[in-house]
Amino acid sequence: MEKPNRSFYAVSGLQLARKILGLYLVHITDHGRLIGRIVETEAYMGAQDKAAHSFNNRRTKRTEVMFGPPGHAYIYLIYGMYHCMNIVAAETGMPHAVLIRALEPVEGITKMAELRYQKNLSDCSKREVLGLTNGPGKLCQAMNINKLNNGQDLCNSNLFLLKAETTLKDDEIVTSTRINIAYAEEAIHFPYRFYINSSPYVSVRDRKQKA
DNA sequence: ATACAGATCGGT
DNA sequence: CCGATCTGTATA
Numbered sequence: 001m002e003k004p005n006r007s008f009y010a011v012s013g014l015q016l017a018r019k020i021l022g023l024y025l026v027h028i029t030d031h032g033r034l035i036g037r038i039v040e041t042e043a044y045m046g047a048q049d050k051a052a053h054s055f056n057n058r059r060t061k062r063t064e065v066m067f068g069p070p071g072h073a074y075i076y077l078i079y080g081m082y083h084c085m086n087i088v089a090a091e092t093g094m095p096h097a098v099l100i101r102a103l104e105p106v107e108g109i110t111k112m113a114e115l116r117y118q119k120n121l122s123d124c125s126k127r128e129v130l131g132l133t134n135g136p137g138k139l140c141q142a143m144n145i146n147k148l149n150n151g152q153d154l155c156n157s158n159l160f161l162l163k164a165e166t167t168l169k170d171d172e173i174v175t176s177t178r179i180n181i182a183y184a185e186e187a188i189h190f191p192y193r194f195y196i197n198s199s200p201y202v203s204v205r206d207r208k209q210k211a
Numbered sequence: 212a213t214a215c216a217g218a219t220c221g222g223t
Numbered sequence: 224c225c226g227a228t229c230t231g232t233a234t235a
């Protein structure tokens with residue numbers, strides 16, 4: 001499997017959100033390789049998107065990475081206790097990003113269980129196994145991703161993507177509105193969330209999904 | 212210097 | 224549904 005190059009990421013947030021579904025997120029840590037397959041994403045479209053931290057080109061210490069070149073990690077602390085990971089999209093100066101909302105655990109699952117629950121994978125219930133990475137905060141905990149990874153270059157660090165062997169068909173993907181953005185006015189209704197319909201690791205399913 | 216809300220999660 | 228927990232951001 002192959003690592004995407006910089007130009008892979010130099011597309012709009014919407015395009016990238018769809019494009020990275022099914023790809024693998026890899027984190028090489030001191031305790032081994034942690035790998036998950038991306039099964040749910042959300043696009044944040046920068047200046048024009050009221051749900052985005054970079055809405056209206058708000059440029060602060062926190063949002064700065066999103067204004068940089070594509071293919072870097074934007075990671076922030078949410079609610080004082082969890083982290084969320086995004087991948088910066090689009091060209092430099094255009095602060096698009098893609099939030100990774102859910103993974104299917106692939107490698108290092110035992111370690112993920114320790115990081116999430118401080119216990120052995122074999123002692124986890126089925127519910128706990130499904131809860132390993134089915135949410136943006138959960139997957140960061142399981143993958144040992146935190147603010148220290150903010151700004152890392154996915155083209156040149158221990159945190160990166162790998163392309164999948166197979167590509168997904170459009171009818172395997174559900175498009176829906178984004179989660180927990182009630183403050184975002186008209187953007188509440190934008191169809192900027194994507195997930196693999198067959199995956200049991202999706203965080204929230206759409207009530208009336210078409211595909 | 213102060214106020215306040217948040218791209219979440221787990222327990223009730 | 225509620226509370227945890229704390230930083231980023233805006234306002235002054």
